Amino acid sequence: RLRKTKLLRRKKAILYAGAVGLIIIAAVIALSLFTGPAEAIESIAVLPLKNLTGDIEQEYFVDGITDELIGQLGQISGLRRVISRTSIMKYKDTDKSLSEIARELNVDALVEGSVQQVGDSVRIRVQLIDALPEEQNLWGQTYERPMTEVLAMYNEVARAIVNEVQITLTPKEETRLASTLQINPQAYEAYLKGMSHLYKLTPPELDAALHYFEQALEIDPNYALAYTGISFVWIGRQQMGLLIPSEATPKAKEAAQRALELDDTLAEVHYTLGIIRTWSDWDWEGGEQAFKRALEIKPNYA
Template structure:
């Protein structure tokens, strides 16, 4: 290669000292180099002559490389710079210590990876792709040779931007390697327009390769491989490897659907399914396959088809019974939504989305919804859903993921029945940030419809009346709630700063005033402010919130708490608690504080009833369970204390 002859090991180009050659491919030659200015190791890719010599190609490459350089994600190799020196054009990238996935997998079934590693790598690749797709960047050349794995197991996707240059050419031109063709999607092989779903297909090929050590579509030359991609189905995974979870086989098959519309439409949908496989594999609840031949697989398919027909007939009858029963799910838990971007700075937003969805569902009288305090203890858990549901005492769980990109938010949600475990409903929502409350109402309505919960006329009206919000004000509010939930003096003061910022941006944002009231009310308990200083501010904020929106249960609770504990106005306090519970029967704090009020008045039976309801809604809350023991003690009922301690154990 003439271009390569000009590159001498030890030579310095601009401020990059060439150290060694790393590899060569259709899109250029890669060298390891030292950035002498920043004193760091980098990788430099010198582009092929047809790009460097053509002004049109150079301009197009710059535009696409600039888009790729804007990507910032732990699973994407960072592009540092695009340089032009003496007719040389090269791209400066992050240097990664590790191995190409192609070399890790190798050739043949004896080199296939452990299932746990396959799921981990595929999840990381999908996360990187999702981040790129959110920025409208499609890789178009995902393959195991473009995936690096560090010594610590971190996956890095290489060559973003470069693939787009190649993608603009006719894909089966002379000189293209069979290795690249093997990862093409059907639409890519036809030379028609492609989008993010082409990357999902290619990830399916990589997935298949990791599981079996083989590629799903084979041939001795390019056109034979393309024919296989367009017309043939890959050998079933169950015919190549024993012990592949059936759910994992379904995921790979969905990635490799011939029609793009039949695949996963977004990478975050794939991530949610992979996370379930990972969790269930740790619990031992996954169903695994045994190796079968193609003939056995065909016979099995015929048997399965007949069985499914019978089950379909039974299902129709069962569905009528289900309708006659009016549902069957009366309680659920919204598990912490997953931060797809894996960005710590977005954690407050993802937790805020979880809390907003819990708040919306908890207002439905026909449902018992577990409060935030209890469900957050399952964040990043590997427990199976059935075990989580049993511990929380619910019939179903809601799980999903959140991805925010600039002024848009994308949420993937699933409703899963706990016993027997089955997916009842799933949906993906993509909205502008200003419509975030409308989005929560839409999700709530879909879940309520699926489980056939009965809504009151007021609940129906509320779910259809959500309005757009000021995104900046809501951003500040979510940050305030994030710090408020930590319940320390420092975090409460930080929360107050954000709530004040929210109402400064939007003086009519009622829920931010409610947050302000909650924060001021708790300051004396954190030992930061005396009640005479904090409580009046809490009352003022709560009254402002109710002036703007009388339906805010949180504000009623703060005002009721202040009226009883500090003003000794028992009548107004009780009215406030009752109104809060009427507005949001699933608000555990309302039942908790009302129980405290009733205990002070010596109304022990009522106090126990309220604190028991609070425990049902927030079974893992330390303050609620501690107070329950106090009520039983004061009421002279030690049996209740023992029962509460046993439930806490």
């Protein structure tokens, strides 16, 4: 009888040990599946998204979406630093590891992904990666929306990243990221083409940029960002010495003022006005006010 009791106790002990072991294994698996950041993430770089459209001519579109995500995250005041387009584009098609890139940019995390066009819709795959000291996938998601709803999709991606890094949004940021504003797909594509030429900043590219910005306005006469783009073109022509200030400044001002009338919440508009006031009007105080307003809207506007 005593022997039987000992056997029963031993079986219970074995069962108990087995149950504890299973719990530990389950916990380890759960932790491996959820690999949250060990430290607070306050700086992010959005790497150039990969073009999976199968069409090299769509690079402008893919790069435009990269810009949009940088812009969305750049408006989050809780993020101490969001790396600018100028700094990240050199990593397009790079062979460097994510850890190397994170060290060079001195950021806590990286965003990478890809873009596809599916009929009249856009599909983007986005991942948030803690690259230091070792690459660790924190979050990933695929989004697909009609072209008319891409702005809402960018907001959704930005909100998901902010939630993942546990940053508290201000009421204004909450409202902005909840926006479901729709756009005209043709006007938007013309605007992105214009921006792709504008960034190259040569006389022929400025001409091409102006053409596409004007094309966007033919499609949507109330497209504020297209007016901002036109203002940048005239500023660029003046700064490159292609036109004297008396020729370029009135046109730059006219376009910027129209953009401001249409949407005074665009950081790009106030940045443009800041350049005009400092470079052309020598209005240092007015220029400073415009630049400060741009930074209020987009704290990481480099």
